[in-house]
Amino acid sequence: MKKSLPATSVAGLGRMDESVAVRARGVVKSFGEVIALDGIELDVPQGQIHGLVGPNGAGKTTLLGLLLGLAVADSGTLEILGTPVGRALAAPDGVTGFVDGPGLYPSLTARQNLAALAALRGREARTAGIDDVLGEVGLTDVADDRVRGFSLGMRQRLGLAAALLTKPRLLVLDEPSNGLDPAGKKHVHGVLTRLAADGTSVVLSSHRMDDLEALCSEVTILATGRVVFSGPLSKLAAETDELGYRLLTSDPEAARRVAGETAGVRVADDIGQNAAVFVVHAMVPALDELVVRLVQAGIAVRELAPVVSPLEAAFLALTEQQESNR
Amino acid sequence: MxxxxxxxxxxxxxxxxxxxxxxxxxxxxxxxxxxxxxxxxxxxxxxxxxxxxxxxxxxxxxxxxxxxxxxxxxxxxxxxxxxxxxxxxxxxxxxxxxxxxxxxxxxxxxxxxxxxxxxxxxxxxxxxxxxxxxxxxxxxxxxxxxxxxxxxxxxxxxxxxxxxxxxxxxxxxxxxxxxxxxxxxxxxxxxxxxxxxxxxxxxxxxxxxxxxxxxxxxxxxxxxxxxxxxxxxxxxxxxxxxxxxxxxxxxxxxxxxxxxxxxxxxxxxxxxxxxxxxxxxxxxxxxxxxxxxxxxxxxxxxxxxxxxxxxxxxxxxGATGSGIEQEKVQQSVATAFAHLYRLQTKQLNRPDVTEAQLKATAACTKGGDQVAAQGAGNDWRCVVTWHLPDVEAAGTAVYQLDVTPDGRYVADGDGPKEVNGFFLVRTPQGDAPNPLWQFDAKLELLSATPKE
Structure with a gap:
């Protein structure tokens, strides 16, 4: 395909919106016969944590690779941090991150990995800066241990620390939650939230829906190289069909009766092992009505949680729909 | 799109x-x-x-x-x-x-x-x-x-x-x-x-x-x-x-x-x-x-x-063939022998002679007279002849050569015993390694004519 720069693109170069970290329009990327990305449209504002979801082979890693400058699109336009990405490899300054796990050298210690990286990028290995980022990700105690002995979660955190060293304006992370224990997860979430609060945009992919729901204000769902949803999580929930919710109350029998009488609420037959808990299926408004009625009936609601998260449900529904359309 | x-x-x-x-x-x-x-x-x-x-x-x-x-x-x-x-x-x-x-x-x-x-x-x-x-x-x-x-x-x-x-x-x-x-x-x-x-x-x-x-x-x-x-x-x-x-x-x-x-x-x-x-x-x-x-x-x-x-x-x-030719081998053996003979002379405290005085020459054959004298092999045989000042008779010594294809060779002395047939020579200070017994040398594969 012949690549050319249209006049409109030239004219547009002077008015790039720098409040947008990523703007993709009609981005296509193929590997031989395989179309990895097929007309991707994506907007990520500055300071937003944006989730990227999709089944295996959906094109997430390819898209993240484009953002990191590891590849160039076959066609379409991609602007990163207000700058159009050219045909040469390498992303604009201020972009960092990792795909397919962080790149670390096992024969070096955690501190040496960061020092070598800092020296590489022109910042002399400032002990204070390295200690700061190691502290942020909770690796101070193992700073002088060789990475060879690190667990997957520790490597992920060190990879994040390496990214922090460069003071990024756009952080691109592929499955950063892989292998994290609860403490590690807490560190990573804290770092990402702080970065976003400071104006750094974060684009991350994950199969952990709970992570995405906890971190992301917006998500993009990819399936077979196409965007099937992009927007806030609330919009996703509103567009989703009724979900199943686990309900634990002070009086299960009475609660089941109230639920059965509430319009738009369907009580599941399967009770499960815990008789005090039952499952109801409802859209969000009907669920709100059920809670009001339970309270009015003097029944305490002790737990109300979706059996499957809205994001996961939407993910499954949208990707299944995509598959059936093929 | x-x-x-x-x-x-x-x-x-x-x-x-x-x-x-x-x-x-x-x-x-x-x-x-x-x-x-x-x-x-x-x-x-x-x-x-x-x-x-x-x-x-x-x-x-x-x-x-x-x-x-x-x-x-x-x-x-x-x-x-x-x-x-x-x-x-x-x-x-x-x-x-x-x-x-x-x-x-x-x-x-x-x-x-x-x-x-x-x-x-x-x-x-x-x-x-x-x-x-x-x-x-x-x-x-x-x-x-x-x-x-x-x-x-x-x-x-x-x-x-x-x-x-x-x-x-x-x-x-x-x-x-x-x-x-x-x-x-x-x-x-x-x-x-x-x-x-x-x-x-x-x-x-x-x-x-x-x-x-x-x-x-x-x-x-x-x-x-x-x-x-x-x-x-x-x-x-x-x-x-x-x-x-x-x-x-x-x-x-x-x-x-x-x-x-x-x-x-x-x-x-x-x-x-x-x-x-x-x-x-x-x-x-x-x-x-x-x-x-x-x-x-x-x-x-x-x-x-x-x-x-x-x-x-x-x-x-302009090089063809193996580069190992009879004339080169003869010249190389004669030159090395002359140098080493001077060394042996010094070891034995005999009067010094120069290479020019020695006028050493070598006659080399390979695998007998039926085979062309060229190429690598361990079947080279050389007879070295030299002269001493004021001595009418010429000395002769025999060497067996093992020439490898890269031009390196090992010359193994085959007698007479007092010249190159034994690995030691008796010097005034005692027995010492005989430099003429065995030596390594190298042929120049490219040169068309042997160098003096």
């Missing part, structure tokens, strides 16, 4: 300089236990080897200068050089250059490196320079360590050259240093082939082994009776051609051609590696460079280069 991309290249302020990338690569290389071990071995083992072997009663006479290890420090580094050209340098280049790119495949760090450095070209330059630095460090270790070991164990004494003439310690030191420098050229060629294998074959073990395999193949080829032009066109010829420095006059022609060919191979293999590397798609996980592209982009051009080398060297040198 409109098929457009913005073609304006973004100014990437964060791009890393080659110098910083070079330092980064060095840090990574030196942090590997394997490289540390190699550095340690190359800087210590040769000294121990030379010191230990020099004290032994049985010397490695199969190796050039091995028979002189007990006599001078300068034999040790050239013995180590001969061994290194055969084994150590191919192995070192395999382990360093052959792993320079493959290690990133093995660790899965390519994308990290690209994001950090932002330029495949600079990554290549940094890796190539870092590999070169480590290899030069290892070669320097081999040379310096073996020299130091010899100086400590034996001392700074004259060295007998490959035509029997005596090199002063300073002259020997200079030639030993020059020989090691010359060997850098084929080492660079192997290192470049290592880079090519590392880029082209990715994490496949073949990438790591490629320099060693190429070196082994070239050594096998050098052992065969191939035409001299083909011999010189192989990138590893300089691994043995340095021995021409130890004759008088030095056999510079083959050495310079060998160095030239090696450098051309070094540049060509590096360029091919670079071309393959910058074209690699780092977003495709399954692509580590191995496969058909490696064959067409890496191996085939080298085969073509070999053909071109032979095609250029053959008419340029």
């Amino acid at each position: 409109t098929a457009t991309v913005a073609v304006t290249d973004v100014p990437t302020a964060g791009r890393v300089s080659v110098a910083r990338g070079y330092r980064f690569e060095l840090v990574k290389m030196i942090s590997q236990w394997r490289v540390r071990l190699l550095v340690l071995v190359c800087w210590i083992a040769p000294a121990l080897f030379v010191a230990a072997v020099s004290q032994q009663g049985s010397l490695p006479v199969d190796t050039l200068f091995g028979r002189w290890m007990h006599a001078t420090a300068w034999a040790g580094p050239v013995v180590v050089l001969g061994f290194s050209g055969t084994w150590a340098l191919p192995l070192l280049t395999s382990l360093v250059a052959g792993d320079a790119f493959a290690s990133e495949d093995r660790l899965g760090t390519w994308r990290h490196l690209l994001v950090a450095v932002r330029s495949p070209r600079r990554i290549f330059a940094a890796k190539a320079l870092a590999s070169l630095t480590v290899i030069v460090l290892l070669v320097a270790g081999l040379a310096i360590s073996s020299t130091v070991g010899g100086l400590i164990a034996i001392g700074n004494h004259p060295l007998i050259g490959l035509d029997g003439h005596l090199l002063t310690p300073a002259d020997a030191a200079g030639k030993v240093l020059l020989a090691w420098v010359c060997v850098l050229a084929p080492t660079l060629a192997l290192a470049a082939i290592g880079l090519l294998g590392s880029v082209a074959l990715g994490r496949s073990p073949m990438g790591l082994l490629l320099p060693a395999i190429v070196a082994l193949t070239m050594q096998l080829a050098q052992m065969l009776p191939i035409p001299v032009a083909v011999r010189l066109a192989l990138p590893g010829y300089a691994f043995t051609a340095w021995s021409g420095l130890f004759t008088s006059p030095a056999q510079l022609g083959p050495l310079l051609i060998g160095i030239g060919v090696s450098l051309v191979w070094a540049v060509a293999a590096t360029a091919l590696a670079y071309r393959l590397f910058v074209r690699r798609d780092f977003t495709n996980l399954t692509d580590d460079g191995a496969g058909r592209r490696a064959l067409t982009g890496g191996l085939l051009p080298l085969v073509v280069l070999l053909g071109v080398s032979i095609g250029v060297v053959t008419p340029a040198t």
